[in-house]
């Protein structure tokens with residue numbers, strides 16, 4: 001295993017997790033109207049998941065002798081809930097890619113492979129969840145439901 005290559009890739013993962021902390025937190029803060037009831041807690045919970053992963057990855061980078069990054073990438077922002085859900089799916093898909101690449105670099109270190117697989121599994125669950133949410137949203141949008149008067 002090329003330790004420096006692993007540390008570098010884990011730092012890319014860490015920057016992505018810091019991005020998730022900010023992006024999901026803001027999405028939770030600003031969601032308004034009826035969607036607030038549906039999504040505010042979910043976005044804040046996803047921010048906490050990103051922080052949880054950041055903690056795991058930051059500790060691992062330090063254990064390997066590296067310096068955990070304090071940087072993050074660009075945060076995607078929108079007040080359009082469907083756009084926020086798409087940003088979230090994109091975010092989770094990128095996380096799957098990044099941890100998959102870290103796994104390739106860790107190939108002969110079984111403990112590190114297991115560590116990364118646990119996180120990767122949760123990132124894939126995020127992809128699955130946002131894929132399903134985006135599939136469901138059009139049918140549940142209030143503005144697409146025709147109202148009928150009761151006579």
Ligand SMILES: [Fe+2]
Pocket residue numbers: 017020049050053095123
């Ligand atoms: Fe994550």
